Amino acid sequence: MAGNSDPLTPRAKLAVTAGKAVAAASRAAGRGSGSVIGGRVALKLDPDLLARLAQNLDVVLVSATNGKTTTTRLIAEALRAAGPVVSNALGANMPAGITSALAGSSDARYGVIEVDEKYLAGVARDTDPKCIALLNLSRDQLDRAAETRMLAENWREGLAGSKAVVVANADDPLVVWAASSSPNVIWVAAGQMWKDDAWSCPSCGGVMQRPGDDWYCGECGFRRPTPSWALSGDHVLDPHGSAWPIHLQLPGRANKANAASSAAVAAVFGVPPQVALERMYQVQAVAGRYDVVQFMERDLRLLLAKNPAGWLETFSLIDPPPTPVILSVNARSADGTDTSWLWDVDYTRLTGHPILVIGDRKLDLAVRLEVANQHFQVCENLDQAVQMAPPGRIEVIANYTAFQDLRRRVGN
Secondary structure, three states: OOOOOOOOOHHHHHHHHHHHHHHHHHHHOOOOOOHHHHHHHHHHHOOOHHHHHHOOOEEEEEEOOOOHHHHHHHHHHHHOOOOOEEEOOOOOOOHHHHHHHHHOOOOOOEEEEEOOHHHHHHHHHHHOOOEEEEOOOOOOOOOOOOOHHHHHHHHHHHHOOOOOEEEEEOOOHHHHHHHOOOOOEEEEEOOOOOOOOOOEOOOOOOEEEOOOOOOEEOOOOOEOOOOOEEEEOOEEEOOOOOEEEOOOOOOOHHHHHHHHHHHHHHHHOOOOHHHHHHHHOOOOOEOOEOOEEEEOOEEEEEEEOOOHHHHHHHHOOOOOOOOOEEEEOOOOOOOOOOOHHHHHOOHHHHOOOOEEEEOOOHHHHHHHHHHOOOOEEEOOOHHHHHHHOOOOOEEEEEOHHHHHHHHHHHOO
């Protein structure tokens, strides 16, 4: 909890100083922000540094397969109404990156931390969070991520008996099963567009029944809990039944769902929904996502989609046909090298859009689009794709490293 005593030992201070020096050297050498390498060095010098840095903060952890970077930003904006916030806003979400972020601020009251799904239990142990937000679990990085139910089990074991208030999505059976081991859960009806990872019951393996927006297991009785917060159209319904309008500059239903979960988290810290939602309007783009940039005398909107659930949500927010769409897919280490997930995406939703395909794995994507009966052109690079695109604003959808390549090319 927040206090004035200096929690850092001489060793911890040395670790922080060394980490910052290494990060600065990495930035100077043009190797990115340096937050990960700086954090690694700091943790080598003091393995307990993350716990020490967190002990004077009220910490919120945000974890999910999709939406965690955006939701972290929305929560951070909301909590600034109550005091200074430190956050890993650039999305370095493993222990080294989180340590770097917390080391960068000495006067913060709140720590709003995005955490990679695989590291949630360990980071929760180290940071003693007051609140943990769990949004969804879906297939991602198939070559190295555990199967989704195994991730849910890891969460369930890691959160059992946690003192944190867990704010969890009642519409995702995997999240509900994972969060149910916690004694203090606030359920949010945030919706679930992608359902293909939750057709079997995580509790018993039975077949999940899904009448309307409800779900339950016909075999063991595991069922959707009653939410106290809900996304309803363009409003958040709070536990008292009051409806608060959502005004976001970020597009799409998924971001309204992120705002609903963020409002529930903010309320845990005493920030009322109206104040929280008004502050979320400040967020225009998140690490380049949703930015509209000028490139080669065209407007390009940059959209990140890393897995089937993300692509499905992204297709729902692009401008209608005949808006041209550029798709870019890589399969580098940070993306996961297995591209078989492309076959889980419903590309018929792009019917009527002129499609241009780029990226390291453009031929993998081309085969998938061919099978989906889509008309497309394979291009060498972004410049060629933009030249070949028909008039109008261009929607550019890319997975993780492809998105970083695009941002560098357009100078964003």
